[in-house]
Amino acid sequence: MASRTTRTLLVLTALTAAVPAVAWAPPASASVTEHEMQRDQLRLRARLRTSGVRARGNADYRERVRKGELERRLKVEIERGTPNIEFVIEVDGVAVAKARTNGFGYAEVNFRTHSDNPNVIPDVPKVVSGTVISIGKLSGKMRER
Numbered sequence: 001m002a003s004r005t006t007r008t009l010l011v012l013t014a015l016t017a018a019v020p021a022v023a024w025a026p027p028a029s030a031s032v033t034e035h036e037m038q039r040d041q042l043r044l045r046a047r048l049r050t051s052g053v054r055a056r057g058n059a060d061y062r063e064r065v066r067k068g069e070l071e072r073r074l075k076v077e078i079e080r081g082t083p084n085i086e087f088v089i090e091v092d093g094v095a096v097a098k099a100r101t102n103g104f105g106y107a108e109v110n111f112r113t114h115s116d117n118p119n120v121i122p123d124v125p126k127v128v129s130g131t132v133i134s135i136g137k138l139s140g141k142m143r144e145r
Helices: 004-023 032-039
Strands: 041-048 056-066 069-079 086-091 094-100 107-112 132-135 138-141
Touching: 041 132, 056 138, 069 094, 069 132, 094 107
Parallel strands: none
Antiparallel strands: 041 056, 041 138, 056 069, 069 107, 086 094, 086 132, 132 138
16 A cells, blocks of 8 residues: 555645646636637738839738727838838739838838727728728739739
8 A cells, every 4th residue: 555645645646737738728717709709800912023123022811700890900011112112002003102212212101990000090991801002103002802
């Protein structure tokens, strides 16, 4: 028969092995709806290119329900552009913002609903798969990621 110390050690070892599994288990109060809303999101991306131009860019769009409200984000960036030049950003041919490249030819514009950041544009244009994003001569169609 095992000694009392051995039994105590075995029990402590078993409890120690069980604690991490309990600590990482999802809370029982988490609702299925909340979990489904976290998975339910739309992500689109467009590679902005044109032939004969060194510059290139990307546009990333994200739409999801967060805290019960629809949150939309659009990020448009250009790199290797002409330094210190202003460009118009268009969504399906409609001008939505302007961007100016820095001294290295890089520019980034962020649109986001529900943001406290004054550098972020709160009016996020609605984007779907197939929407054309243009910045200067560069353009691309949004596709699911």
